[in-house]
Amino acid sequence: MSAVADRMSHLKRLEAESIFIMREVAAEFQKPVMLYSIGKDSAVMLHLAVKAFYPSPPPFPLLHIDTTWKFREMIAFRDRVAQSLGLELIVHTNQTGLAQNINPFDHGSSVYTNVMKTDALKEALTLHGFDAAFGGARRDEEKSRAKERIFSFRTATHTWDPKNQRPELWNLYNTRVKPGESIRVFPLSNWTELDVWQYILAEQIPVVPLYFAAKRPIVRRGGQMIMVDDERLPLAPGETPAQRMVRFRTLGCYPLTAAIDSDAATVEDIVREMLTVRTSERAGRLIDHDESGSMEKKKREGYF
Amino acid sequence: MTRAGADAVEDGLAAHENKSQLRFLTCGSVDDGKSTLIGRLLYDTKLLFEDQLATLSRDSRQHGAPGGDLDFALLVDGLAAEREQGITIDVAYRFFATGKRKFIVADTPGHEQYTRNMATGASNSDLAVILVDARLGLLTQTRRHSFIVSLLGIRHVVLAVNKIDLVDFSQARFDAIVAEYRAFADGLAFETLVAIPLSARDGDNVLTRSPRTLWYDGPTLVEHLETVNVADTALARPFRMPVQWVNRPNLDFRGFSGTVASGEIRTGDAIVVAGSGRTSTVKAIVTKDGLLPRAGAGDAVTLTLADEVDISRGDVLAAADAWPDVSDQFAAHLIWMHDEPLFPGRPYLIKIGTRTVNTSITEIKHKVDVNSFQKLAAKTLGLNEVGVVNLATQQPVAFDPFAEVPQTGAFIVIDRISNLTLGAGMIDFGLRRATNVHRQALDVSKASRAALKQQKPVILWFTGLSGAGKSTVANLVEAKLHALARHTYMLDGDNVRHGLNKNLGFTEVDRVENIRRVAETAKLFLEAGLIVLTSFISPFRAERRMARELVEDGEFIEIHVDVPLAVAEQRDPKGLYKRARQGLIKNFTGIDSPYEAPEAPELRLDAGTRSPEDMAEEVVAYLTTRGYLG
Numbered sequence: 001m002s003a004v005a006d007r008m009s010h011l012k013r014l015e016a017e018s019i020f021i022m023r024e025v026a027a028e029f030q031k032p033v034m035l036y037s038i039g040k041d042s043a044v045m046l047h048l049a050v051k052a053f054y055p056s057p058p059p060f061p062l063l064h065i066d067t068t069w070k071f072r073e074m075i076a077f078r079d080r081v082a083q084s085l086g087l088e089l090i091v092h093t094n095q096t097g098l099a100q101n102i103n104p105f106d107h108g109s110s111v112y113t114n115v116m117k118t119d120a121l122k123e124a125l126t127l128h129g130f131d132a133a134f135g136g137a138r139r140d141e142e143k144s145r146a147k148e149r150i151f152s153f154r155t156a157t158h159t160w161d162p163k164n165q166r167p168e169l170w171n172l173y174n175t176r177v178k179p180g181e182s183i184r185v186f187p188l189s190n191w192t193e194l195d196v197w198q199y200i201l202a203e204q205i206p207v208v209p210l211y212f213a214a215k216r217p218i219v220r221r222g223g224q225m226i227m228v229d230d231e232r233l234p235l236a237p238g239e240t241p242a243q244r245m246v247r248f249r250t251l252g253c254y255p256l257t258a259a260i261d262s263d264a265a266t267v268e269d270i271v272r273e274m275l276t277v278r279t280s281e282r283a284g285r286l287i288d289h290d291e292s293g294s295m296e297k298k299k300r301e302g303y304f
Numbered sequence: 305m306t307r308a309g310a311d312a313v314e315d316g317l318a319a320h321e322n323k324s325q326l327r328f329l330t331c332g333s334v335d336d337g338k339s340t341l342i343g344r345l346l347y348d349t350k351l352l353f354e355d356q357l358a359t360l361s362r363d364s365r366q367h368g369a370p371g372g373d374l375d376f377a378l379l380v381d382g383l384a385a386e387r388e389q390g391i392t393i394d395v396a397y398r399f400f401a402t403g404k405r406k407f408i409v410a411d412t413p414g415h416e417q418y419t420r421n422m423a424t425g426a427s428n429s430d431l432a433v434i435l436v437d438a439r440l441g442l443l444t445q446t447r448r449h450s451f452i453v454s455l456l457g458i459r460h461v462v463l464a465v466n467k468i469d470l471v472d473f474s475q476a477r478f479d480a481i482v483a484e485y486r487a488f489a490d491g492l493a494f495e496t497l498v499a500i501p502l503s504a505r506d507g508d509n510v511l512t513r514s515p516r517t518l519w520y521d522g523p524t525l526v527e528h529l530e531t532v533n534v535a536d537t538a539l540a541r542p543f544r545m546p547v548q549w550v551n552r553p554n555l556d557f558r559g560f561s562g563t564v565a566s567g568e569i570r571t572g573d574a575i576v577v578a579g580s581g582r583t584s585t586v587k588a589i590v591t592k593d594g595l596l597p598r599a600g601a602g603d604a605v606t607l608t609l610a611d612e613v614d615i616s617r618g619d620v621l622a623a624a625d626a627w628p629d630v631s632d633q634f635a636a637h638l639i640w641m642h643d644e645p646l647f648p649g650r651p652y653l654i655k656i657g658t659r660t661v662n663t664s665i666t667e668i669k670h671k672v673d674v675n676s677f678q679k680l681a682a683k684t685l686g687l688n689e690v691g692v693v694n695l696a697t698q699q700p701v702a703f704d705p706f707a708e709v710p711q712t713g714a715f716i717v718i719d720r721i722s723n724l725t726l727g728a729g730m731i732d733f734g735l736r737r738a739t740n741v742h743r744q745a746l747d748v749s750k751a752s753r754a755a756l757k758q759q760k761p762v763i764l765w766f767t768g769l770s771g772a773g774k775s776t777v778a779n780l781v782e783a784k785l786h787a788l789a790r791h792t793y794m795l796d797g798d799n800v801r802h803g804l805n806k807n808l809g810f811t812e813v814d815r816v817e818n819i820r821r822v823a824e825t826a827k828l829f830l831e832a833g834l835i836v837l838t839s840f841i842s843p844f845r846a847e848r849r850m851a852r853e854l855v856e857d858g859e860f861i862e863i864h865v866d867v868p869l870a871v872a873e874q875r876d877p878k879g880l881y882k883r884a885r886q887g888l889i890k891n892f893t894g895i896d897s898p899y900e901a902p903e904a905p906e907l908r909l910d911a912g913t914r915s916p917e918d919m920a921e922e923v924v925a926y927l928t929t930r931g932y933l934g
Contacts, residue, residue, distance in 0.1 A: 056553040
């Protein structure tokens with residue numbers, strides 16, 4: 001049924017599929033929103049949204065869950081992008097967590113992620129009554145994501161039941177929900193990390209400069225390279241940041257996102273690096289490695 | 305980097321970017337080695353990263369793989385429950401690439417109970433790799449999966465005869481399995497069917513040719529996947545585009561956004577809106593990257609038209625010289641995907657293209673035995689069963705037979721209350737053209753008949769447990785209305801079960817059909833201008849809702865004669881509860897069949913404490929104050 005394989009290049013096919021998904025959401029839901037996490041996947045997703053509805057603007061706002069621990073360059077980039085596209089940007093922070101000063105150092109990555117990301121997200125979705133939320137997650141990222149539907153049902157308490165997913169046939173997406181329930185929609189499900197970079201190259205999509213190699217102040221923690229983005233990162237006695245040529249393959253909260261050694265200073269360089277790389281993208285995401293299956297657990301609880 | 309070097313990278317990048325993509329699934333019975341094969345493909349094509357290999361080797365030890373071996377299944381069985389139980393529950397998608405193509409592979413579950421997840425993976429695949437354990441040969445699941453793959457429109461199949469090492473690389477064994485499969489698959493309309501002997505565990509004939517099967521001179525699995533031509537004939541078919549979204553940024557622009565389902569369209573081409581039959585020509589094919597001279601199957605575009613034509617989401621734009629069919633009755637193949645069986649007559653939703661309409665299955669012609677393809681008589685379809693059915697939609701729908709244009713011939717069935725996806729269908733053909741259906745335009749109408757009687761026709765739908773007193777109250781209400789010179793009619797078990805519905809029993813399926821007929825009959829009396837009283841247990845919300853939606857707002861009054869089960873059972877006027885408790889009556893509401901109480905009835909009568917006379921008075925008062933009695 002989808003046998004257009006030989007006529008369209010894989011990028012064209014992926015682009016058309018994502019656009020179809022976005023238009024279904026805009027047409028069938030009352031109040032959709034696009035989760036915008038500022039990274040390369042969000043950049044591609046937003047670019048696709050602009051294409052999908054042209055000449056209209058995307059008919060939904062952007063939502064950023066701000067943990068207050070993002071890289072400073074990310075926040076600056078976010079504000080530039082929203083402004084240049086003229087889109088409504090909702091920024092939400094878990095105020096209770098903020099008041100309690102929940103942070104990755106004193107409370108550990110697990111509690112911190114739960115409070116400042118998952119709880120914050122659920123709070124924002126409930127507060128605004130969104131019935132559909134786009135996320136930029138891809139199936140090649142992690143093995144529980146590889147199992148998830150493109151239209152992924154969430155109960156009124158935002159939980160995912162991976163053992164009981166709705167069948168998803170052809171491109172006939174079941175978008176029906178009762179009040180309070182919602183669907184997480186993943187238009188990039190079938191994209192790989194390499195596809196994303198090739199598309200960024202082909203479409204000249206702007207991305208946060210942190211993806212490109214530059215000298216940055218780095219400390220080593222548990223075999224990973226952490227960038228000292230501001231004075232909140234507690235340094236051990238005698239620990240001094242060293243300047244090192246690095247870039248980020250994935251961007252999250254700066255204390256939980258490790259850099260990689262790299263000289264790739266342009267998108268072309270990055271694509272070439274991708275073709276030879278021997279580690280997975282999320283190797284640099286510290287929260288994924290608590291235990292096998294930790295992503296599934298987070299997702300069940302409402303994490304994107 | 306030198307300029308020449310940069311160009312070389314550019315060329316390399318361009319080549320990579322322009323690769324085609326093949327989407328396929330692996331299917332077959334449990335333990336035929338589907339997940340192992342995918343692990344092998346990822347490993348051999350170097351798509352497993354070092355940290356993933358480290359995790360895999362740690363997990364393999366933890367799950368007891370022998371002596372440092374990698375258990376590839378753990379790569380794809382991503383859910384905690386799957387790893388605990390050592391089975392695949394849901395489809396997983398994995399990605400790899402070779403020098404020639406990019407691949408997305410769907411690893412689907414082998415257990416029969418998870419067939420719907422296998423179908424999910426199959427529906428978006430270009431090709432199926434069907435695995436068979438060389439020691440066991442064809443199993444029920446091999447046949448079931450081949451049949452479903454064929455039904456869902458896959459035309460290219462690889463028969464992977466796996467574990468060939470465990471039958472000593474026997475050509476005779478391979479040939480026997482292939483011959484049996486070819487005979488079986490004869491009726492499945494596959495365009496290509498390539499059989500390959502392989503060992504997923506050791507890698508024989510997966511990426512590289514095996515020195516242990518020198519008798520085999522066909523391609524390796526990867527060679528075949530890289531080169532098989534799966535281009536379908538979608539481009540050669542007539543133009544179809546279901547409208548997804550009306551694009552109106554301002555008063556000067558009105559476009560219709562959608563993905564071309566089949567055929568192609570050029571600026572200036574004549575199109576027709578299937579359904580309304582209105583025609584126009586394409587003014588422009590709009591994309592963010594500029595106007596296109598043409599668009600073909602698979603392209604996501606926005607069309608503007610030369611004329612102001614009324615078009616909305618759900619309409620299908622089509623080539624003016626090749627209209628799709630429009631009908632409200634179809635014959636279709638249906639795969640049922642839910643524990644609760646299909647009930648003919650019950651209202652469901654179907655989504656076809658970008659249109660969602662009310663539907664009911666009017667008849668199950670037969671179900672299909674997946675082993676023998678024999679047609680079996682059936683009153684219902686259970687989980688994972690496949691049948692041929694007739695269905696009727698509330699409004700006419702534009703469609704093509706699935707075999708001609710899959711994108712406009714496929715539909716899903718959705719439950720109207722739970723919103724769950726219950727099944728997947730493929731239209732075979734329309735049963736009549738909607739354009740030929742002209743309901744008799746009658747000068748004498750429901751309104752004129754009602755006016756003659758000086759009353760507002762209405763259905764009083766009494767529901768409640770057996771022994772609640774429905775009929776007692778309904779009879780009193782009818783007597784009171786009659787005394788007020790109102791024209792009524794009563795439908796109850798006594799006058800319906802013995803005549804109109806005497807061929808129905810008390811199974812869930814028959815009870816659904818019983819109520820459907822009662823509802824349709826009540827509607828006819830309503831149109832005759834009467835006040836209709838119905839007195840049936842009518843235990844299921846879905847059927848009461850169906851009855852309500854047959855008529856207009858205000859013409860249906862649901863009256864719940866509410867009594868606790870214990871009270872009804874104690875009264876037991878006909879001794880039915882006693883016999884049900886003894887197991888002499890099956891499917892008795894309240895005992896071994898559920899009663900779904902109304903959530904928002906117009907009237908709820910507390911029959912546990914009030915007298916029938918009192919309750920009948922309340923019903924008449926309700927009708928009087930709301931103007932039903934003129």
